[in-house]
Amino acid sequence: MDSFAGFVSLSLVKATPLVFAALAGTICERAGILNIALEGALTVGAFAAVAVSFATGSPVLGLFAAVLAGIALCALLGIAATRFGVDQIVAGTGLNLLAAGGTAFGLVVVFGQPGASPEVHALGAGGEKALIVAAFVAAFVLQAVLDRTPWGLRVRACGENPRAVRSAGVDPRRVRVTATVVAGALAGIGGAFLSLGELDIYSDGMTAGRGFIALAAVIFGRWTPLGAAGAALAFGALSALQFVLQRAGVPSELMQALPYLAALAALTGIVGRARAPAADGVPLDERPAHIGRMAKGSVENRGD
């Protein structure tokens, strides 16, 4: 790292896929879906982008394909969780495995070789910059949508008490599925950034746990889009710092653990109290624990 400017730009590059994924995670969790399939959504996004760019020669079409792939994967989670009552963690784990296995198989089918794709037409420096800007614009837009629009209100209500949403005459299943669709689109773009923005190939395992780091960013950002984007930016800077510190002899494994330690700190109240949406990860037909027992709510985390 030669200059501070270089460090900043590397931080932004490292942060961008995390920002997209963290925004996706935030919108899901605010609606009550704990989306651990983000890792899978990044994977299928990265893969679809490269595959379509390879087939059509157009990285822009590749980006669209990534959006669709992300949506397909996350919507599956939303539908499984709301319509079929599948446990969100189980469904998410299954989708992650499906994404990993499906893309490994897809590499062989599309490119005729395992492990990694050949080089394809990438988005280029201009496209990369545009996506970096888009990530942070998306954070502001999503914050406004959540705070100010009818849909945002319904999402927030759904993550706290879906029964109240139902008695207000709105189908909470629909709200949750829509949230997973939006999340899938965002995570798909994040995946495309990894393969077509930063690089010009897809390789197995290239997402390297970013979907889970994004979930940590959601917590560290206290379940708000701007907070999550900020946390993702900080984690991006950490990973840029790795390159500097590695040279100074700090083991990179320690640096990789930092995002999770930060999330743990946020949860345990070391860095201010964080309070998850009451119905985060709770199936629609169950009453969030604090509703039946208002009195008990006082001894649980309270974010004030």
Next chain:
Amino acid sequence: MSAALELHGVTKVYPGGVRAVDEVDLALEPGEIHALCGENGAGKSTLAQIAAGKISPTGGRVSGADRVGLVHQHFELVGRLRVWENVVLGREPRRGARIDAAAARERVRELARSYGLDVDPDAIVETLPVGVAQRVEIMRELAREPRVLVLDEPTAVLAPVEIDALFRTLETLAARGTAILVITHKLAEVLAHAERVTVVRAGRVVMRSLVAETSIDAIAHAMVGGTIPALAERARTDVVPAFVARDVAAGDGAHALREATFEVRGGEIVGIAGVEGNGQTALADAIAGVLPYRGTMSLNGRTLETLGAGARIGAGVRSIPQDRQREALVLDWSIAENVALGDHDRAPLRRGIAIDRRAENALATRIVERFDVRTPSIRTRAGALSGGNQQKVVVGRTLSGAPVFVVAFQPTRGIDVGATALVQSRLIEARNAGVAVLLVSFELDEVLALADRILVMYRGSIAGSFERGAFDRARIGALMAGA
């Protein structure tokens, strides 16, 4: 005048064959306050859901359900949202793509003015007292301009003054032509405010009357289908302090226990009167040893602070938890396994490193007989029992374990009159035998009926103390509301 809501021969059979509602006819006239009474499990709530179009009947006809608002017993509000957000949820006024927050606030203020429901539109719902939260729920329903408002046990969580305020609101609504259906098992309220009463038992209508032409006794008789069983007599006992709490504080937030100093003597029932959410849960959890607290507690002179939850049970501090399904029973276990829970690690249930199944069965059989648990066998799953029978198992387990001090938290919540009388009688018998009993109940009538001494809890502190013989209902009610 045509009815605002009509039910004709409405029947609801749940999968599994339970006939919750059976051939019910009910018509509500505009502007009337109509009471629907019945015991727990009589089918009242199912009927309310059908009337509001939330569930569809398996037989019969409902007309007018599209204009029914339903106020739930457990409010269906979003605690972390503001009042106005809760009220407009699902029907948000818009300005472009955004919610028109100013219009929404104005809508709330207008509803507040026109129905005398005093609420700040910008308050966060979870910070509101229960009575105010209920106004928000009523307001949300009124925003849809219903012709009928159904309220499911609306007074269960309210202090007496709040109950008066609620009925004033309902009377205003009725005067403007809204039909009101109040579902309740508190009969005094019925007589004070309703014009007509319908009583259901086992899903069927067993009585219809003008309130002016009937009496509490007649309604109670119809609800139970016979006379209400009498309670056990209270005997004279010698009282010595058994449990002493000094400056106990526990929990945090609005429902914390802030400061409690009191004693419970052997052979007396001390009743905690108060509206839900005034620190009772933190108090019970602190005594049970499952919530950290400041201050000191002792039992017969022995300090309790060094004892964990299990050791406290061994020392004779035993609880009837407030939520039998969540805190007391393992629903997938048999009755026998459940009665052993908590005593499994000491004699007589423990033999060496194993649980003595014969002792466990003997205990379960004894409890089933003495507490009249209606079950095919002690091997029956606890989850297969009715609520009343589940509660009898819990109470039986608590009282059979040689208790010195019993905390009974809402011991008769949601169970029928027969089971209620049995549970209350067993508590009185335990008291007569010298056990110290702390009764926590949100039903003032229950506290008045059972307690030798009443402590009123408000906002986490003890606001007043009354000796039996000097119970002052109005004064207690006022203290419960913070007067």
